[in-house]
Amino acid sequence: MNLKQLAKELNLSISTVSKALDDSHEISEKTKSKVLEAASKHNYTPNPYASGLRKKRSNTIGVIIPEVADNFFSLAINGIQSIAENKGYHLLIYLSHDKYENERRIVEDCANGRVDGVLISISAETISAEHLLRLQKENVPLVFFDRALDDFEAAKVLTNDFESGYLSAKHLIENGCKRPMFLSFSECLTMCENRANGFLAALDDFKISSNEIVPIMYCSRKEEESYKQIQDLCNSNDRPDGIVASVEKLAMQLYLVCQDSAVSIPNDLKVVAFSTVEIAPILNPSLTTITQSAFEMGRVAAENLFKGIESKNFNLNQQVVVIPSKLIKRQSTSRYK
Amino acid sequence: MNLKQLAKELNLSISTVSKALDDSHEISEKTKSKVLEAASKHNYTPNPYASGLRKKRSNTIGVIIPEVADNFFSLAINGIQSIAENKGYHLLIYLSHDKYENERRIVEDCANGRVDGVLISISAETISAEHLLRLQKENVPLVFFDRALDDFEAAKVLTNDFESGYLSAKHLIENGCKRPMFLSFSECLTMCENRANGFLAALDDFKISSNEIVPIMYCSRKEEESYKQIQDLCNSNDRPDGIVASVEKLAMQLYLVCQDSAVSIPNDLKVVAFSTVEIAPILNPSLTTITQSAFEMGRVAAENLFKGIESKNFNLNQQVVVIPSKLIKRQSTSRYK
Numbered sequence: 001m002n003l004k005q006l007a008k009e010l011n012l013s014i015s016t017v018s019k020a021l022d023d024s025h026e027i028s029e030k031t032k033s034k035v036l037e038a039a040s041k042h043n044y045t046p047n048p049y050a051s052g053l054r055k056k057r058s059n060t061i062g063v064i065i066p067e068v069a070d071n072f073f074s075l076a077i078n079g080i081q082s083i084a085e086n087k088g089y090h091l092l093i094y095l096s097h098d099k100y101e102n103e104r105r106i107v108e109d110c111a112n113g114r115v116d117g118v119l120i121s122i123s124a125e126t127i128s129a130e131h132l133l134r135l136q137k138e139n140v141p142l143v144f145f146d147r148a149l150d151d152f153e154a155a156k157v158l159t160n161d162f163e164s165g166y167l168s169a170k171h172l173i174e175n176g177c178k179r180p181m182f183l184s185f186s187e188c189l190t191m192c193e194n195r196a197n198g199f200l201a202a203l204d205d206f207k208i209s210s211n212e213i214v215p216i217m218y219c220s221r222k223e224e225e226s227y228k229q230i231q232d233l234c235n236s237n238d239r240p241d242g243i244v245a246s247v248e249k250l251a252m253q254l255y256l257v258c259q260d261s262a263v264s265i266p267n268d269l270k271v272v273a274f275s276t277v278e279i280a281p282i283l284n285p286s287l288t289t290i291t292q293s294a295f296e297m298g299r300v301a302a303e304n305l306f307k308g309i310e311s312k313n314f315n316l317n318q319q320v321v322v323i324p325s326k327l328i329k330r331q332s333t334s335r336y337k
Numbered sequence: 338m339n340l341k342q343l344a345k346e347l348n349l350s351i352s353t354v355s356k357a358l359d360d361s362h363e364i365s366e367k368t369k370s371k372v373l374e375a376a377s378k379h380n381y382t383p384n385p386y387a388s389g390l391r392k393k394r395s396n397t398i399g400v401i402i403p404e405v406a407d408n409f410f411s412l413a414i415n416g417i418q419s420i421a422e423n424k425g426y427h428l429l430i431y432l433s434h435d436k437y438e439n440e441r442r443i444v445e446d447c448a449n450g451r452v453d454g455v456l457i458s459i460s461a462e463t464i465s466a467e468h469l470l471r472l473q474k475e476n477v478p479l480v481f482f483d484r485a486l487d488d489f490e491a492a493k494v495l496t497n498d499f500e501s502g503y504l505s506a507k508h509l510i511e512n513g514c515k516r517p518m519f520l521s522f523s524e525c526l527t528m529c530e531n532r533a534n535g536f537l538a539a540l541d542d543f544k545i546s547s548n549e550i551v552p553i554m555y556c557s558r559k560e561e562e563s564y565k566q567i568q569d570l571c572n573s574n575d576r577p578d579g580i581v582a583s584v585e586k587l588a589m590q591l592y593l594v595c596q597d598s599a600v601s602i603p604n605d606l607k608v609v610a611f612s613t614v615e616i617a618p619i620l621n622p623s624l625t626t627i628t629q630s631a632f633e634m635g636r637v638a639a640e641n642l643f644k645g646i647e648s649k650n651f652n653l654n655q656q657v658v659v660i661p662s663k664l665i666k667r668q669s670t671s672r673y674k
Contacts, residue, residue, distance in 0.1 A: 045449050060429075068414050074406040081432055090446070092397075093430040095418055109427070112382050255619040282592040284621030 001042040010038055060090045061305060062115035064106055066098040066123055066147075071248060071276045072294045073121070076145065079298025080119060087306055089116075098221055100125035107131045110140060117141040117305045119298075122149060124186035124221060141308035141316055145301040146292075150190040155308065155319040157301040161191050164290045164325045165198025168244045168272040171288070171327060173206045175335050177242030177270055180208070181215045183230070183250045195246050195274065215240070219250055226250065230257045234269070242333075245273040255283065271332040274325075285331035292325045338379040347375055397427045398642060399452035401443055403435040403460055403484075408585060408613045409631045410458070413482065416635025417456060424643055426453075435558055437462035444468045447477060454478040454642045456635075459486060461523035461558060478645035478653055482638035483629075487527040492645065492656040494638040498528050501627045501662045502535025505581045505609040508625070508664060510543045512672050514579030514607055517545070518552045520567070520587045532583050532611065552577070556587055563587065567594045571606070579670075582610040592620065608669040611662075622668035629662045 007017045012031070020027045020035035027035075039045075063080060065073045077093065084091055092115055096103040103123045110118050111134045118140055120132075129152040135142050136154075143155040165182070172180045182199045186192045196216055203215065217233060219226040230250070233239065234257050245251035251273030258265055265271055265285055273287060276294045280287040300321055308316035344354045349372070357364045357372035364372075376382075400417060402410045414430065421428055429452055433440040440460045447455050448471045455477055457469075466489040472479050473491075480492040502519070509517045519536045523529045533553055540552065554570060556563040567587070570576065571594050582588035588610030595602050602608055602622055610624055613631045617624040637658055645653035 045445065068405060069408065069411040071406065074411055077405050078432075091430060093428060095415075108382065252616050252619065255616070259619060279589050279592070279616070279620070282589070282596060282620055283616070284619055284623070286621070 001044045006035075006038060006042065006044055010035060058114060058116055059088060060092050060115045061302070061309075062092045062094060062106075062110040062118045064094045064096060064103065064110070064118065064120040064122075066096050066121060068093070068095060071278075072146070072292060075276055075294035076121075076298030076301075079295035079300075080302040082295075082299055083302035083306065089306075096123040098124040100127075104131040107135060111135050111138045113138075115140065117143075117309045119143050119145055119301050119305055121145055121147040122189070124189055124192075127188050141305055143301045143305045143308070143316070143319075145297050147189055147191045153317050155301075155304050155316045157297050157304070157321045157323065158191070159292050159297065160322055160324045161194035162198040162201075164274070164327070165195035165244070166202045167198070167327050168274075168290055169199040169202035170206070171272060171329065171333060172242035172244070172270055173202065173208060175242075175266075175270060175333050177240075178208065179215070179238070179240045180242035180244065181217060181233075181240035182244045182246065183254070184216055184218050184246050185221060185226075185250060187218055192246050195244075199244055223249075223253075227253050227257065230254055231261070234258060234261050234263050239263075239269070241268070242270040243272070245271065245275075248273060248275040248277060251275060251287065255287075259284075265332050266334050270334075272327075280328070280330060283332075285334075288330045288333040289328050290325050291328055293323050297323055338381045343372075343375060343379065343381055347372060395451060395453055396425060397429050397452045398639075398646075399429045399431060399443075399447040399455045401431045401433060401440065401447070401455065401457040401459075403433050403458060405430070405432060408615075409483070409629060412613055412631035413458075413635030413638075416632035416637075417639040419632075419636055420639035420643065426643075433460040435461040437464075441468040444472060448472050448475045450475075452477065454480075454646045456480050456482055456638050456642055458482055458484040459526070461526055461529075464525050478642055480638045480642045480645070480653070480656075482634050484526055484528045490654050492638075492641050492653045494634050494641070494658045494660065495528070496629050496634065497659055497661045498531035499535035499538075501611070501664070502532035502581070503539045504535070504664050505611075505627055506536040506539035507543070508609060508666065508670060509579035509581065509607055510539065510545060512579075512603075512607060512670050514577075515545065516552070516575070516577045517579035517581065518554060518570075518577035520580060520582045520591070521553055521555050522558060522563075522584050522587060524555055529583050532581075536581055560586075560590075564590050564594065567591055568598070571595060571598050571600050576600075576606070578605070579607040580609070582608065582612075585610060585612040585614060588612060588624065592624075596621075602669050603671050607671075609664075617665070617667060620669075622671075625667045625670040626665050627662050628665055630660050634660055 003014055003017060007014045017035050020032045061084060068074060081091060094106045100123050103126055118135060129149050145157040148156045148158060169180055182196050184192055184196050219229055230253050243254060245254060251271060254271060263269055273289055275289045276292055280289050304319050307314045340351055340354060344351045354372050357369045398421060404410060418428060431443045437460055440463055455472055466486050482494040485493045485495060506517055519533050521529055521533055556566055567590050580591060582591060591608060600606055610626055612626045613629055617626050641656050644651045
């Protein structure tokens with residue numbers, strides 16, 4: 001049974017049946033119930049793409065993230081889903097695997113009518129907004145969450161990265177660290193640079209000399225390579241006595257390396273990580289974290305996106321929300337074990 | 338620039354231009370290159386839904402899973418993605434949140450032409466295949482992975498759940514446990530029942546009396562409730578001396594409870610968990626796991642699904658693949674700390 005056959009049986013035009021199924025105000029209640037009854041009798045449900053074309057709505061939002069095997073993003077997706085579900089929307093989840101070229105291709109796809117709006121956390125390689133301009137040109141609403149392009153005017157849901165970087169360094173210094181180091185995972189991402197700059201500002205304020213070496217290590221995004229880098233760092237003569245890991249994955253690698261190399265946390269090395277893992281308390285030792293509100297960031301980003309989709313008068317691009325993270329102190333930074 | 342305008346400029350029929358863009362064999366190479374050149378000049382890309390309707394292909398596969406904030410599923414998604422990417426396909430990731438009603442709604446949506454094929458890991462409440470029959474009726478290829486319906490003929494990618502359940506109980510008993518218990522998270526799921534039955538078979542073989550009580554605790558899927566159940570269990574007089582957690586989440590809760598209740602793992606209680614966490618070695622104590630090949634299971638499921646999509650002669654429903662899991666022994670089950 002297709003739309004045409006249904007219309008024929010009801011002796012109505014295709015357009016009338018279609019509008020009735022879309023609950024249009026142009027159609028009388030009487031006609032609507034007649035159409036719905038017949039549709040239900042024949043177990044007819046509209047082809048969503050055909051229906052999307054008629055309504056110019058796909059009822060789908062695109063969520064572009066670097067990686068799904070990461071607690072932050074999986075929690076954020078749950079937050080996004082909590083809003084989308086209520087709106088009867090689907091999520092099209094795309095993974096860029098932190099590569100700009102993948103992201104460009106995905107965004108192009110999203111600009112061609114596949115989705116009604118886009119939530120994006122950019123790849124670690126993304127420095128230009130060219131691909132995103134296309135979305136704005138096609139009037140596809142866009143909201144950044146967590147990782148945004150700094151100088152591109154668009155809606156954003158961020159956290160207080162600079163302040164959190166500052167706080168994590170201050171905490172290490174107050175607990176006795178003299179040579180703290182920051183493990184970065186991207187030279188491009190503003191979010192990561194903000195964390196690093198906050199870290200450096202604290203070192204400055206507390207007069208920690210850096211021996212003319214900037215205490216930042218840029219880690220590879222290839223797992224085996226970053227593991228090797230961290231291994232070399234932990235086994236070197238000038239091993240730092242404190243580390244701030246800019247993302248969860250680096251902290252997990254650091255823990256594995258320390259276990260293998262018999263470096264004791266927190267005695268030899270104290271660790272703070274930007275992380276949303278619920279299991280931080282049961283790690284060996286329990287891990288001090290800068291904990292982001294991942295679910296909440298996803299939820300608010302989706303909420304604003306839907307305002308942008310539903311109302312043309314809503315000035316979406318002006319919406320910049322900052323949801324603060326929290327420092328939670330545990331054993332990995334304690335003065336003595 | 339739309340298809341019509343492009344056709345007009347080239348002085349060709351819409352159908353010819355469309356076929357040329359789809360690389361149809363009906364169109365000469367000369368015409369194809371003319372069309373592609375013009376399309377590229379005008380930066381024209383086809384609306385994917387309109388194009389999907391013409392080709393009857395959405396170039397999208399639906400992935401229906403209970404939850405994304407779970408290492409098994411996020412790794413499986415990476416495996417699926419590794420295949421889909423090569424095929425130029427998108428993933429539409431749907432979360433059932435372990436509710437049958439959500440799953441039914443999602444499957445219905447998938448049956449209406451939104452996707453070319455479906456990969457599903459069923460919800461913990463799903464006991465009937467009625468909603469899935471609809472997919473087969475609409476000729477939408479379907480592959481189960483990890484969680485499948487036992488008596489429903491369809492392609493499946495599973496692991497050796499019974500054997501793994503047996504192995505985990507045997508390992509606990511050999512390391513001194515006299516009263517092991519199995520933490521289940523679903524009474525419906527065959528996969529979970531197989532793990533439980535393997536566990537019980539080992540108890541039988543090793544003549545562990547169960548005091549007329551079946552040593553299985555069914556845990557709530559609400560996090561606060563299962564936490565409370567585990568807490569009560571750990572603080573009761575007849576606390577078990579060994580636990581097999583059927584899923585990762587229950588093991589993490591058990592660790593948190595033991596930490597709060599000063600129950601020592603492995604001295605008071607030994608723990609094995611079905612889990613894919615890479616961080617098992619750095620938990621306190623390091624966690625003995627039954628480790629599934631999550632990435633590989635996703636990869637193989639996607640590979641078979643594409644065979645089903647691409648070839649009508651491929652007997653997809655006969656494809657049942659079992660990828661074995663591994664017991665990895667760590668401190669949480671050692672005889673003495």
